[in-house]
Amino acid sequence: MELMKRQETWNITYTHALGETASWFYVQIRDNAKIFGRRCAKTGRVLVPPRSFSDQTLQPTTEWVEVGPGGRIETFSIVYEQFQNLPEPPYAFGYVLLDGADTALGGFFKGVDLKDPAKAAEKLKIGTRVVTRFAEKRTGDVLDFWYEIA
């Protein structure tokens, strides 16, 4: 028998309030091209991206600490497949432990030739030093910065 189908699209626009902590973080990126983490008073850990409380103690974090712009690659992904509503491949992104931070911050890697996967993976291997670069025009967002091999 003939089996029928119907197509449906979900297209929902959300306006997310970022809260005090992320708002302060993004204003620093936008206005000063600086990245900050939040220190947990009890453990001393500097959480990046900054959070208003520690997941280990549930106590409020107490201090802003500037981190980076240097750091080391903790892991990476080089994506070669197109996914719906995600960027055009290939692209590389991953996590970097910025100097002065205890946790790693996600961002894109730029300036690495991704044509040869094995060679690109070697360039981005764990432990590689990188530096944070900022866009000239910044809106206050994660996409205002990226990492380049130092």
Add this chain to the structure above:
Amino acid sequence: MSTERVGIIGIGQSKFTARRDDASYPDLVREAVVLALNDAKLDLDDMQAVVYSLSPDAMVGIGNAERSGVDAVGARNKRFLRINTGGATGISSVAAAYYHVASGACDVVLTAGADKVGECGDSQTVLNKIWDPTYERQLPLGTINMLGMSAVRYMQHYGMTEEDMALVTVKNRRQAARNPNAHLRKIVTVEDVMASRYIAWPVKLLDCCPQSSGGGAMVLASEKYIKERKLEAVWITGLAHCSESYWLGDRMGKEPEADHADAFALGRACQRAYKMAGITDPAKQVHVAELYSPFSNTEFHAIDAAEFCKRGESVKLLREGQFELGGRIPVNPSGGTLCTNAIAVTAMIRAAEVALQVWGRAGEHQAKGARVGIASGNGGDHQFFGAIVIEA
């Protein structure tokens, strides 16, 4: 805690495929329920509660799809709740069904669900939405690159290669070829895997699970109920969950408690389940395992977490064939998540397959003489883990 045991008395699962254009979403749920009830030799009216297994709504494209699924599990006039822990949903649902019985609240409980992942167009687009809209949604995160980033760290720590990852696919496809319910059943070679295109380095197409459609259902009952009615059963002797914190970047950097290379919280869940079951040496006392591994690389950290070997040693032992059907501890004899992933029920099928194994009912993919097995499930951003020990 009640000392009375909880048994598995009925199992139903679809023959999983990419699409099921002949069946609506509730049709698929009902298909598995009918199979499980027939297997248990019980009627719908015997079921006292229903635990509904359903992961993110956007995968099936129906907001709170348990609303339409309620008829397909016959939950009218019954206790009903929906469980969602992402990929771990299925094993969480079995656990919730277990707790209904173990608490003494019910004698017989049904758990069921289904998924039609192939209808969502692109599961990675759906899964990208599990990330926080404040700091990480701007990145193209998905489960493939999230676990590819685990592979990068596992390679660094333990020397896993892309060929090692390919060996997992080769093993699981060979086993899936013996399982009539598996989705991907074509046997492949290491060369086939290595020649398949990169999705997110080092993960290639054949290192990835498929987007599957199908249903799963299980019936659990109290030992008293089972004995009074002289029903056939296998027994859940240990179960536990463990959660990881949210941020991927916290699982790396300076001395992380849980490294993103590993499955730290899965290890904790397994330890808790073993303790409850009285298992002190899993490598010797466990005969078979169905460990949730949607990408080839993740089977290694799952085997490590199940304590079949020292951490990182799974790579060498898998090369030796120790986790094959016929090997020391067959892992994913059904072909596992790598060959079939209908997300809402995938982790339930892990428990169902271990039950079939220790029952001696796994057919062509039976692990010879298996009496004790462990099943696991992973969900969220490598975050929610469950483990269940099942014994004959």
